[in-house]
Amino acid sequence: MADIAIRAVRKSYGKTPALHGVDLFFASGEFVVILGPSGCGKSTLLRMIAGLEDITGGEIAIDGRVVNRLEPRERGCAMVFQNYALYPHMSVAGNIGYALKVSGVPKAERERRIAETAKIVGLQDYLARRPAALSGGQRQRVAMARAIIREPKVFLFDEPLSNLDAKLRISMRAEIRKLHQRLSATSVFVTHDQVEAMTLADRLVVMNRGHVEQVGRPLEIYHRPASTFVASFIGAPAMNLVRSRVEVESAGIRFGGAMVAIDPAFAAKLRGQDVTVGIRPEHCCLAAPGDGGVEARVDFIEELGVGRVAYCEVDGLPFAISLDDHTVVAAGDSLFLTLPSEHLHFFDIESGRRIETDAAAPVAAPAASQHSEQTMGVH
Amino acid sequence: MEKRAVFKSWWLPIVFALPQLLLILCFFYWPVAAVVNWAFTLEPPFGGPAEFVGFANFQEAFADPFYWNSVVVSLIFAIVGPLFAISIGLVLAIAVDRQLPGSGFFRFLYILPYAIAGPAAGMAFRFILSPERGLAASLNAMWPDIWNPAKYGEHALALVIIIFIWKWSGYTFIFLLAGLQSVPRALGEAAAMDGAGPFRRAIDVQVPLLAPTLFFLLVTMMTEGFVGADTFGIVHAVTEGGPNHGTEVMVYRIVDEAFKGLNYSGASAQSIILIGLIMIFTFIQFRFVEKRVHYK
Amino acid sequence: MIQRTPVANAVTYAIMVFGFILLIGPFLVIIAGASQTMQQVNAIPFSFLPDNQFLTNAAQAWKRADLGTAMTNSLIMAVLVTAGKVALSAFTAFAIVFFRSPLKHVFFWSVFITLMLPLEVRVVPTYAVAADLLQPVKSILSLFGGIQIGIDWNLLNSYTGLTLPLIATATGTFLYRQFFMTLPDELAEAARMDGSGPVRFFFDMLLPLSRTNMLALTTIMFVYGWNQYLWPLLMVTDPSYKTVMMSLRSLLPADNGTPDWNVTLAGSLLIMLPPLIVVGVLQRWFVRGLVATEK
Numbered sequence: 001m002a003d004i005a006i007r008a009v010r011k012s013y014g015k016t017p018a019l020h021g022v023d024l025f026f027a028s029g030e031f032v033v034i035l036g037p038s039g040c041g042k043s044t045l046l047r048m049i050a051g052l053e054d055i056t057g058g059e060i061a062i063d064g065r066v067v068n069r070l071e072p073r074e075r076g077c078a079m080v081f082q083n084y085a086l087y088p089h090m091s092v093a094g095n096i097g098y099a100l101k102v103s104g105v106p107k108a109e110r111e112r113r114i115a116e117t118a119k120i121v122g123l124q125d126y127l128a129r130r131p132a133a134l135s136g137g138q139r140q141r142v143a144m145a146r147a148i149i150r151e152p153k154v155f156l157f158d159e160p161l162s163n164l165d166a167k168l169r170i171s172m173r174a175e176i177r178k179l180h181q182r183l184s185a186t187s188v189f190v191t192h193d194q195v196e197a198m199t200l201a202d203r204l205v206v207m208n209r210g211h212v213e214q215v216g217r218p219l220e221i222y223h224r225p226a227s228t229f230v231a232s233f234i235g236a237p238a239m240n241l242v243r244s245r246v247e248v249e250s251a252g253i254r255f256g257g258a259m260v261a262i263d264p265a266f267a268a269k270l271r272g273q274d275v276t277v278g279i280r281p282e283h284c285c286l287a288a289p290g291d292g293g294v295e296a297r298v299d300f301i302e303e304l305g306v307g308r309v310a311y312c313e314v315d316g317l318p319f320a321i322s323l324d325d326h327t328v329v330a331a332g333d334s335l336f337l338t339l340p341s342e343h344l345h346f347f348d349i350e351s352g353r354r355i356e357t358d359a360a361a362p363v364a365a366p367a368a369s370q371h372s373e374q375t376m377g378v379h
Numbered sequence: 380m381e382k383r384a385v386f387k388s389w390w391l392p393i394v395f396a397l398p399q400l401l402l403i404l405c406f407f408y409w410p411v412a413a414v415v416n417w418a419f420t421l422e423p424p425f426g427g428p429a430e431f432v433g434f435a436n437f438q439e440a441f442a443d444p445f446y447w448n449s450v451v452v453s454l455i456f457a458i459v460g461p462l463f464a465i466s467i468g469l470v471l472a473i474a475v476d477r478q479l480p481g482s483g484f485f486r487f488l489y490i491l492p493y494a495i496a497g498p499a500a501g502m503a504f505r506f507i508l509s510p511e512r513g514l515a516a517s518l519n520a521m522w523p524d525i526w527n528p529a530k531y532g533e534h535a536l537a538l539v540i541i542i543f544i545w546k547w548s549g550y551t552f553i554f555l556l557a558g559l560q561s562v563p564r565a566l567g568e569a570a571a572m573d574g575a576g577p578f579r580r581a582i583d584v585q586v587p588l589l590a591p592t593l594f595f596l597l598v599t600m601m602t603e604g605f606v607g608a609d610t611f612g613i614v615h616a617v618t619e620g621g622p623n624h625g626t627e628v629m630v631y632r633i634v635d636e637a638f639k640g641l642n643y644s645g646a647s648a649q650s651i652i653l654i655g656l657i658m659i660f661t662f663i664q665f666r667f668v669e670k671r672v673h674y675k
Numbered sequence: 676m677i678q679r680t681p682v683a684n685a686v687t688y689a690i691m692v693f694g695f696i697l698l699i700g701p702f703l704v705i706i707a708g709a710s711q712t713m714q715q716v717n718a719i720p721f722s723f724l725p726d727n728q729f730l731t732n733a734a735q736a737w738k739r740a741d742l743g744t745a746m747t748n749s750l751i752m753a754v755l756v757t758a759g760k761v762a763l764s765a766f767t768a769f770a771i772v773f774f775r776s777p778l779k780h781v782f783f784w785s786v787f788i789t790l791m792l793p794l795e796v797r798v799v800p801t802y803a804v805a806a807d808l809l810q811p812v813k814s815i816l817s818l819f820g821g822i823q824i825g826i827d828w829n830l831l832n833s834y835t836g837l838t839l840p841l842i843a844t845a846t847g848t849f850l851y852r853q854f855f856m857t858l859p860d861e862l863a864e865a866a867r868m869d870g871s872g873p874v875r876f877f878f879d880m881l882l883p884l885s886r887t888n889m890l891a892l893t894t895i896m897f898v899y900g901w902n903q904y905l906w907p908l909l910m911v912t913d914p915s916y917k918t919v920m921m922s923l924r925s926l927l928p929a930d931n932g933t934p935d936w937n938v939t940l941a942g943s944l945l946i947m948l949p950p951l952i953v954v955g956v957l958q959r960w961f962v963r964g965l966v967a968t969e970k
Binding site for chain 3: 385386387388389391392393395396398399400402403404405406407408409410411413414417467470471474475477479481482485487488489490491492493494495496497498499500502503504505506507512516517520545548549550553554557576577578606607608610611612615616630633634637638643646647650653654657658661
Binding site for chain 1: 859862864865866867868869870879880883884
């Protein structure tokens with residue numbers, strides 16, 4: 001059990017900066033997921049915590065002790081790698097027990113702990129096998145066991161599920177969660193998969209281009225994305241983002257041949273300036289034709305089984321709308337939408353940062369209500 | 380290419396590399412430096428420190444008709460030998476690559492000559508292609524002196540080149556077969572769908588894709604022909620440069636001049652020229668290898 | 676792919692048989708000649724059929740060229756060259772690939788350049804160094820301080836002298852380097868996370884993983900060591916150190932003596948046998964090593 005403090009950490013490769021001053025604090029026992037597209041610096045950050053990567057500036061402290069100059073083995077971290085990095089010439093038992101062997105744990109003790117750990121991950125029958133004779137899921141378990149056996153203060157996961165097929169990924173996700181509850185060591189999990197991030201995290205760190213974009217609980221981030229990047233990265237299909245001018249007189253924005261109302265006080269605050277307006281596809285409501293709704297022409301439909309997504313065009317720009325099972329539309333149809341002002345997000349056009357509205361949706365809006373807001377209205 | 384996961388220590392890599400570096404220093408860099416030094420100096424006949432003589436040793440070599448003879452012999456050797464070795468290897472590789480029943484057996488056998496040292500092969504070929512016995516005897520009986528390497532320089536040169544070809548055909552075969560097997564099967568299948576028969580496929584699809592391997596082999600084989608251990612070994616064991624300097628390749632002349640003529644400076648000057656030649660080859664190969672990487 | 680190409684198949688087989696005659700034919704002639712009597716071997720036309728005289732001929736060749744000594748020496752030389760290369764190259768490649776050090780490029784290039792200049796073009800001064808190993812040290816010392824040392828360390832007529840200069844080249848280093856580069860970065864990282872330092876990583880991970888590469892290198896280095904010609908020719912004057920390639924000459928029939936080529940061929944066959952066996956039995960490794968070291 002240990003907390004991790006990351007203070008103004010920078011990293012550059014030669015002259016190319018990879019991380020620009022990251023400040024984070026992970027509490028003891030917390031499960032933190034770092035989410036971001038490839039190349040955002042998330043793995044670099046993880047590897048700096050592990051001690052596999054030099055720290056260019058700032059400092060990292062584990063359990064209050066600055067570890068900048070410590071070797072990986074002195075930091076008390078264990079790591080699960082994306083490609084598992086199993087030692088191909090050693091048996092499963094050899095792989096799991098290698099760290100103990102290196103640290104000079106006597107053989108009997110070592111074997112006892114290998115057996116114990118193998119049982120936790122369900123590998124007790126495979127101890128004599130070589131990694132090459134294991135399935136992907138089993139290899140993944142060996143990699144986990146190798147981390148568990150050291151009883152580390154900190155678990156580091158570098159996209160460990162990305163090499164598994166979809167079904168296995170879901171079950172391993174649950175297992176990792178369970179394992180965390182059981183061992184309750186501080187865990188840092190890096191991924192580019194938002195579903196993985198949302199389901200696993202106590203707290204989520206969204207990174208982009210070497211910056212931390214937002215830190216918060218998963219739902220908080222979903223409902224109040226701090227920037228256009230976060231808004232478009234979290235949620236599937238992605239949030240619709242359009243550029244528009246706030247008109248003070250009518251307290252609204254002009255969009256798709258209609259006037260979308262916004263809170264007058266907020267409109268007054270923005271005084272006719274251009275903003276990026278965002279709304280999630282699942283928050284668009286259908287209106288009856290002729291009610292002055294935003295008109296969207298359907299380009300194509302994506303069936304999801306549960307519901308469907310209509311990819312439309314509004315003012316010549318792409319715009320996605322989530323529909324429930326009962327709404328039947330076809331390509332070429334026109335949909336009319338109302339965009340509830342409490343679900344609108346506003347972002348600065350320059351910086352992309354969120355502009356807070358007083359009418360912003362409550363942070364913990366119940367997820368179940370999203371689809372019920374839609375009303376029938378197909379033209 | 381750099382590895383990401385590296386250990387940090389300034390002294391460990393030195394400790395690990397030291398044994399080989401010391402050997403290389405003693406038996407490679409020091410001798411190479413000495414070659415350069417000797418090439419530009421001359422040791423007086425009655426002792427004393429060596430004198431700097433500039434390019435005199437080179438001029439002396441260039442003035443010697445036997446030197447130019449060795450250059451011509453080496454050129455013939457290093458062009459004809461590789462061309463035949465590569466052609467034979469290529470034809471055999473294309474044949475074996477068709478994977479007809481039994482081709483595995485031939486593949487196994489073709490590499491065997493490469494295991495044989497040039498001089499040992501030379502010994503055997505002295506018998507096999509001897510004018511008085513073996514196979515050529517019947518020919519000579521019909522047309523006297525149609526084949527007599529002991530008497531005619533050209534015949535002797537042909538003999539040593541044949542030995543070179545014999546030894547190295549299996550080697551080029553291995554590389555070309557590996558090259559052919561790395562050509563995606565789908566390419567041959569696509570050509571077959573386009574209506575190309577086996578011969579057309581070989582010429583239109585396989586050989587062009589082998590171009591990098593062919594070029595690589597040409598450079599390696601020519602280097603081998605000029606300075607290879609087997610080139611010296613074959614000539615030394617079979618003809619000793621004769622008859623009448625007809626097989627005196629450059630390497631042979633260098634070693635001969637140094638150890639028989641005791642003319643270290645002359646030999647060194649000739650070595651420098653040879654080193655220059657190899658460097659040109661290596662440079663060409665490098666440029667080409669670089670291009671090949673970009674091509675991929 | 677369905678292929679019904681009888682003509683092409685026939686041509687293919689014809690080519691393969693032609694290749695067989697060309698490349699394996701000489702072996703058949705050697706085998707036939709080595710097992711015949713002197714009369715048979717000199718008969719015109721030559722008979723390609725082996726006879727039963729091989730053991731007699733071989734015994735005579737063995738005695739004439741003192742093959743017992745020569746084979747032993749060649750074996751020692753080949754084994755030493757192989758072992759030295761397999762071990763030292765692994766060390767150097769490890770230093771070049773797995774350390775972040777300004778020297779690694781110096782190491783890499785200083786090793787790489789040795790690929791370009793074979794022994795033949797620098798043989799004279801290499802011989803001089805072997806004749807007086809301390810010569811470089813002496814020269815440097817006299818250059819800087821005028822110090823003279825009187826010790827001579829002579830490698831002529833010794834196994835050290837036969838092998839060390841042959842180990843001082845880059846082939847093996849590159850084979851290991853290629854292999855080390857293909858290992859995923861995570862392997863070393865996982866080992867580091869597990870607490871293993873560089874030396875431990877080398878012995879626990881790299882060496883066991885390099886087994887196939889070592890085997891490949893062993894085969895080509897053995898053949899290389901066994902087939903050395905020029906170097907032993909220069910280094911050895913003492914007959915007790917002579918190698919098989921040197922004894923080839925004594926197998927030849929004297930110019931005006933009895934043309935007992937059957938004995939010569941039997942002797943040559945014995946000398947060819949060890950590398951032939953290595954290449955034949957371990958062909959998979961040999962070919963892999965060959966292709967890998969050159970690319």
